[in-house]
Amino acid sequence: MQRKNVLLWISAALVYLFLYLPLVLVVVFSFNDSRLNAEWVGFTWKWYGKLFHNQEMLTAAMNSLIIAGVSAAVATVLGTLAGLAMEQSRLRLLQMLVLAPIAMPEILMGVSLLVLFIMVNMTLGLLSIMLAHITFCIGFVALAVQARISSMDPGLVEAARDLGASPWRCFREITLPLLMPGILAGALMAFTLSIDDFVITFFTAGVGSSTLPLQIYSMVKIAVTPEVNAVSTLLMLLTLVVITVASRLSPTVFRGE
Amino acid sequence: MEITELLEIVTVSRHFDAFVALDKVSLHIEAGEFFTLLGPSGCGKTTLLRLIAGFDQPDGGDILLDGKSILAAPPERRPLHTIFQNYALFPHMTVAENIAFPLRMAGIAKKEIQARVAKALEDVRLPDKASHYPDALSGGQKQRIAIARALVNRPRLLLLDEPLSALDAKLREQMQIELINLQKDIGITFVYVTHDQGEALALSHRIAVMDSGKIVQVDVPERLYGFPNSRFVADFIGKCNLLAGRVREQHGDSVIVELDGLGPVHVCRSEAKFAAGSRCALTLRLEKIRIAAAIVNPTDDESHFTGHVHDLLYLGDVTVYIVTLANGLLLEALLANSASGRTNFFEVGDQVEVAWSCDAGHLVLD
Numbered sequence: 001m002q003r004k005n006v007l008l009w010i011s012a013a014l015v016y017l018f019l020y021l022p023l024v025l026v027v028v029f030s031f032n033d034s035r036l037n038a039e040w041v042g043f044t045w046k047w048y049g050k051l052f053h054n055q056e057m058l059t060a061a062m063n064s065l066i067i068a069g070v071s072a073a074v075a076t077v078l079g080t081l082a083g084l085a086m087e088q089s090r091l092r093l094l095q096m097l098v099l100a101p102i103a104m105p106e107i108l109m110g111v112s113l114l115v116l117f118i119m120v121n122m123t124l125g126l127l128s129i130m131l132a133h134i135t136f137c138i139g140f141v142a143l144a145v146q147a148r149i150s151s152m153d154p155g156l157v158e159a160a161r162d163l164g165a166s167p168w169r170c171f172r173e174i175t176l177p178l179l180m181p182g183i184l185a186g187a188l189m190a191f192t193l194s195i196d197d198f199v200i201t202f203f204t205a206g207v208g209s210s211t212l213p214l215q216i217y218s219m220v221k222i223a224v225t226p227e228v229n230a231v232s233t234l235l236m237l238l239t240l241v242v243i244t245v246a247s248r249l250s251p252t253v254f255r256g257e
Numbered sequence: 258m259e260i261t262e263l264l265e266i267v268t269v270s271r272h273f274d275a276f277v278a279l280d281k282v283s284l285h286i287e288a289g290e291f292f293t294l295l296g297p298s299g300c301g302k303t304t305l306l307r308l309i310a311g312f313d314q315p316d317g318g319d320i321l322l323d324g325k326s327i328l329a330a331p332p333e334r335r336p337l338h339t340i341f342q343n344y345a346l347f348p349h350m351t352v353a354e355n356i357a358f359p360l361r362m363a364g365i366a367k368k369e370i371q372a373r374v375a376k377a378l379e380d381v382r383l384p385d386k387a388s389h390y391p392d393a394l395s396g397g398q399k400q401r402i403a404i405a406r407a408l409v410n411r412p413r414l415l416l417l418d419e420p421l422s423a424l425d426a427k428l429r430e431q432m433q434i435e436l437i438n439l440q441k442d443i444g445i446t447f448v449y450v451t452h453d454q455g456e457a458l459a460l461s462h463r464i465a466v467m468d469s470g471k472i473v474q475v476d477v478p479e480r481l482y483g484f485p486n487s488r489f490v491a492d493f494i495g496k497c498n499l500l501a502g503r504v505r506e507q508h509g510d511s512v513i514v515e516l517d518g519l520g521p522v523h524v525c526r527s528e529a530k531f532a533a534g535s536r537c538a539l540t541l542r543l544e545k546i547r548i549a550a551a552i553v554n555p556t557d558d559e560s561h562f563t564g565h566v567h568d569l570l571y572l573g574d575v576t577v578y579i580v581t582l583a584n585g586l587l588l589e590a591l592l593a594n595s596a597s598g599r600t601n602f603f604e605v606g607d608q609v610e611v612a613w614s615c616d617a618g619h620l621v622l623d
Contacts, residue, residue, distance in 0.1 A: 164333045
């Protein structure tokens, strides 16, 4: 029994090491006072300083924030409506239609959206990226909202109607406030998914508009510089914060259906 | 002509696919009444309540309030409120906000809302809970807040869906007394749904007993208990011996019944007319049977039989004796354990005599 426990702990530690060591290295080398990711020389903030003077990087970061903000906002509204519809409708097909983009291979989504945008003669840029991001974010928001709805007492809606609330007031005063943690969690998830996305963005970005992940990729093509480490660390930090807040708001979200 | 009839249910039916939840139910409920729908689960009582509240639509029939059909009105436009089984307090609102909700929906001025909420909290003796959230309340407190919320804008009718079933026995009894007094004080008509016959008897002015989507009997509690109109009602309300037999003859209100295995017995004060030879059942309440080692001074009006104690249930205040009569029929009778220093009057195996007077039993068609 004891032996088994020790083995379990060791194997678990190895798995987590495998998962997190690369991330830790990125963070560590972002503070390393050397151009090479080879050995520790000394602590420095200078790569972060450089980052904030890199115009291309700043533009990409701004693009990413705009895209993530707009996509998350739109996907939250649509996803919430989809979540409500999924709970009310007995149609299994609706559920599949809403959730399919989650399961779809990203590369397939990217290519198909690219084909669509070209077919309708749309100039690739921020707008096309946003549309693409909204498309794959809706499902995640819907899932978060639906999880919240199914834990809600349907009697509350009836009670509100019974006490004189019209369907609309009932939605505004009862349903919406009670769903709010799920909706916010969904919004934050959509935000992180959008800001992190590479594959779909890669296909729908066109030439002029770069996002943070695209920018990192184009820099890495030459070499993994400490600047890349620094910007990756920042991105990681942002994602971590947002996801933590989201899971606090709605503990059930990450347990899926 | 004064109209006291508040709610009228006219041949209301409701089907769920092949299942008939309500089958042409008709009822009249008067203003100021404490009216109870009583029946086993699945009898349709909650379905009927939901139709009155407007959460569901009937497949046929009509529901009239003050003589006007309310079927076209959505729940929020019906001047009635519901107390739900789980109280359905809004978890994201404080107690005061919960009580203010119906007033806010009615568009009442803020100042007046404050005053009326304070008064309502006063009435349910929970004024210090105003800023608490429902999660922080006990079951009994939630119950009181739900009642305060439902009554704060004085509905014409209050519907209560098994509101006491979530409370423990002691608290339930206390809340029953509170409900009776509340209803008397405010004079609002209550329509109460329960499967608990004891609760129904204790609370109601009138009770409608339901079974399989139909109303079996509507009457005041005393009549329902003493004069059930069917085997079902006799069995459902209180404890009861049911002795099957056949009517031999009837003279006025006096009937001679040939009980299966026991022979002829005399039943007097029978209200119904029975054709000679029809199958019937004699319903005998446990407390109306005399039980003794030997019946002293048997009267001519009494039927009496000899038997043995087969089993007994000691319940503290009373003991229920299950007596085997000569032919193997089981009869339940009870005795109050009135003598101190001893418990049961008889033990298992004791020979006893049982007797009941001719007006103790009540005949129903079988």
